Amino acid sequence: MKVLVPVKRVIDYNVKVRVKSDGSGVDLANVKMAVNPFDEIAVEEAVRIKEAGIATEVIAVSCGAAVCQESLRTALALGADRAILVESDIELQPLAVAKLLKAVCDKEQPTLVICGKQAIDDDANQTGQMLAALMNRPQGTFASKVVLGDGKVQVTREVDGGLETVELTLPAVVTTDLRLNEPRYATLPNIMKAKKKPLETTSPAALGVDVAPRLSHSRFAEPPKRSGGKKVADVAELVAKLRNEAKVIA
Amino acid sequence: MTVLVIAEHDNNELKPGVAQAVTAAGLAGGETHVLVAGANCSAAAAAAARLQGVARVLLCEATHYADGGAENLAALLATLAPGYSHLLAAATPFGKNLMPRLGALIDVAPISEIVAVEGPSSFVRPIYAGNVLVKVDSTDAIKVLTVRATAFAAAGDGGAAGIEAVPAGPDLAVSRVIGREIVKSERPELTAARVVVSGGRGMGSGENYHKVLEPLADRLGAALGASRAAVDAGFAPNDYQVGQTGKIVAPELYVAVGISGAIQHLAGMKDSKVIVAINKDPDAPIHQVADYGLVGDLFEAVPALVKELGG
Ligand SMILES: Cc1cc2nc3c(=O)[nH]c(=O)nc-3n(C[C@H](O)[C@H](O)[C@H](O)COP(=O)(O)OP(=O)(O)OC[C@H]3O[C@@H](n4cnc5c(N)ncnc54)[C@H](O)[C@@H]3O)c2cc1C
Numbered sequence: 001m002k003v004l005v006p007v008k009r010v011i012d013y014n015v016k017v018r019v020k021s022d023g024s025g026v027d028l029a030n031v032k033m034a035v036n037p038f039d040e041i042a043v044e045e046a047v048r049i050k051e052a053g054i055a056t057e058v059i060a061v062s063c064g065a066a067v068c069q070e071s072l073r074t075a076l077a078l079g080a081d082r083a084i085l086v087e088s089d090i091e092l093q094p095l096a097v098a099k100l101l102k103a104v105c106d107k108e109q110p111t112l113v114i115c116g117k118q119a120i121d122d123d124a125n126q127t128g129q130m131l132a133a134l135m136n137r138p139q140g141t142f143a144s145k146v147v148l149g150d151g152k153v154q155v156t157r158e159v160d161g162g163l164e165t166v167e168l169t170l171p172a173v174v175t176t177d178l179r180l181n182e183p184r185y186a187t188l189p190n191i192m193k194a195k196k197k198p199l200e201t202t203s204p205a206a207l208g209v210d211v212a213p214r215l216s217h218s219r220f221a222e223p224p225k226r227s228g229g230k231k232v233a234d235v236a237e238l239v240a241k242l243r244n245e246a247k248v249i250a
Numbered sequence: 251m252t253v254l255v256i257a258e259h260d261n262n263e264l265k266p267g268v269a270q271a272v273t274a275a276g277l278a279g280g281e282t283h284v285l286v287a288g289a290n291c292s293a294a295a296a297a298a299a300r301l302q303g304v305a306r307v308l309l310c311e312a313t314h315y316a317d318g319g320a321e322n323l324a325a326l327l328a329t330l331a332p333g334y335s336h337l338l339a340a341a342t343p344f345g346k347n348l349m350p351r352l353g354a355l356i357d358v359a360p361i362s363e364i365v366a367v368e369g370p371s372s373f374v375r376p377i378y379a380g381n382v383l384v385k386v387d388s389t390d391a392i393k394v395l396t397v398r399a400t401a402f403a404a405a406g407d408g409g410a411a412g413i414e415a416v417p418a419g420p421d422l423a424v425s426r427v428i429g430r431e432i433v434k435s436e437r438p439e440l441t442a443a444r445v446v447v448s449g450g451r452g453m454g455s456g457e458n459y460h461k462v463l464e465p466l467a468d469r470l471g472a473a474l475g476a477s478r479a480a481v482d483a484g485f486a487p488n489d490y491q492v493g494q495t496g497k498i499v500a501p502e503l504y505v506a507v508g509i510s511g512a513i514q515h516l517a518g519m520k521d522s523k524v525i526v527a528i529n530k531d532p533d534a535p536i537h538q539v540a541d542y543g544l545v546g547d548l549f550e551a552v553p554a555l556v557k558e559l560g561g
């Protein structure tokens with residue numbers, strides 16, 4: 001069976017973004033980029049499924065500009081077997097990404113798709129669920145454990161109040177939560193090997209997908225700053241301030 | 251224009267977030283309807299009918315809606331959607347699981363975690379861990395939204411909407427719940443609590459987490475929360491995680507104990523009214539957002555605080 005893993009190139013999670021002064025967007029020039037952390041977890045899970053002898057092939061897919069090849073090379077270095085870039089220079093919104101991934105899945109026929117639960121730039125938390133809907137397949141979102149069985153997959157999900165385990169009929173789409181696994185680091189030999197692994201490029205037009213945006217984004221702004229930073233000397237002062245100044249305790 | 255709010259419930263009661271979603275619905279459009287789908291959930295439907303601003307409750311009962319699974323619910327919603335201008339749910343794991351699936355089924359680009367409604371097609375949502383707010387305009391005829399509950403007031407009780415039964419859709423039978431480990435807590439629900447006490451890696455162990463923080467939470471009537479580091483280390487359960495990829499809270503008082511204040515954590519709590527930080531490192535970023543920073547060892551400061559509060 002094949003496992004397909006969509007990977008998104010995003011701003012590194014350590015970077016604090018700045019809004020452009022005219023409010024037209026976020027300044028991404030010369031900012032450190034990385035593979036979305038949830039997608040590294042997804043690649044790791046797929047590679048472990050292959051190492052366990054259950055999957056035969058792990059395919060990484062990214063949708064976006066040519067630089068997304070970097071993210072795909074990272075996925076290949078982590079153990080994916082081959083990669084597909086759906087190249088597009090216009091900003092792709094989650095619905096468009098889901099449609100592109102659906103078109104790729106129609107060709108590749110993976111038994112399992114593992115997405116990240118959310119991309120840490122746009123924080124949409126949508127793509128996996130939309131892909132599952134478009135493929136008319138079940139979804140196991142926010143996974144902290146994935147166990148493959150005969151024609152089924154059991155997914156333990158992080159939900160309100162604790163955990164829920166669902167059994168899904170394969171093929172299915174899973175999205176990763178933080179505690180699914182701890183991704184390995186790419187070793188230098190594997191980074192070298194990844195350069196020789198196959199990376200195929202296609203396009204929305206070739207896949208016959210309309211990626212026109214449905215949403216427009218404007219008026220980017222930073223939320224009001226908190227005027228924090230005050231220190232209290234001791235517990236007595238803290239309690240007095242909470243009672244008399246902030247009035248949040250009785 | 252009619253708006254449909256999808257209610258999350260446990261058959262008897264509505265979950266936190268539904269009343270806030272009803273408020274957002276009122277801002278987005280004209281009449282508000284609420285869908286309560288489940289099995290034996292007429293009590294939850296009655297609760298929805300009491301919410302102010304609700305004109306009608308749709309009650310859809312079938313065993314295959316009992317688990318709240320997205321596959322069957324999204325299919326049902328797709329058949330109801332043409333009658334509505336907006337469909338929305340609170341941005342909880344339930345709503346986040348369901349609404350994008352619905353969006354794709356009806357070819358609508360959903361908008362996640364809105365924090366303001368500026369017009370029928372215009373919304374504001376946070377991106378980049380809450381460091382940026384952006385206005386989003388939709389060109390889709392129907393809007394599919396999730397709502398950040400902390401950004402809207404809860405609709406009050408006192409309404410008397412009619413309850414109307416709607417026929418169930420088919421059971422797709424592709425997903426079923428086979429296990430649940432739900433921890434019942436006596437404490438207030440994290441996202442709805444007036445006070446939240448959160449512990450981080452500085453707690454050192456799960457035992458310390460409980461031993462040190464519980465007396466303080468008891469005294470303040472608080473919910474317990476945690477940083478990702480504390481959850482990953484097993485000090486606290488996963489649904490205690492506050493932050494960009496956990497829960498978003500905005501209590502009156504947030505007490506961060508042994509938490510450094512990484513941007514991912516701040517994303518989940520920086521809209522709290524008053525923030526207290528207890529951290530031995532005076533340069534920890536949490537102090538920059540805290541209204542009251544106490545620099546010191548938490549193992550001394552927290553018990554002393556409980557004592558000072560007269561616990
Ligand atoms: C600042 C900003 C400005 C924007 N401006 C515009 C604009 O002007 N016009 C416009 O059309 N759109 C714009 N967008 C939309 C943005 O590009 C999309 O929302 C984004 O590509 C997909 O959302 P997401 O990654 O949060 O999805 P999520 O649903 O959070 O992603 C979940 C998972 O889906 C998979 N995935 C998502 N995207 C990809 C991908 N590209 N390739 C492979 N896998 C993927 C990954 O597994 C990921 O973990 C803007 C977004 C931002 C943050």
Ligand SMILES: Cc1cc2nc3c(=O)[nH]c(=O)nc-3n(C[C@H](O)[C@H](O)[C@H](O)COP(=O)(O)OP(=O)(O)OC[C@H]3O[C@@H](n4cnc5c(N)ncnc54)[C@H](O)[C@@H]3O)c2cc1C
Nearest residue numbers: 450451452477478479493494495508509510514515530548
């Ligand atoms: C994709 C991604 C998503 C993430 N999502 C989240 C999220 O949703 N929520 C979240 O919280 N994090 C999240 N993180 C993790 C985040 O980046 C930080 O690693 C995490 O918040 C750190 O937790 P902490 O503050 O408990 O630990 P640390 O950063 O290690 O801080 C511990 C603090 O405790 C203090 N301390 C230690 N001992 C004592 C003592 N005896 N007395 C007083 N103070 C003491 C120290 O001075 C220090 O400041 C995410 C990271 C990634 C990559």
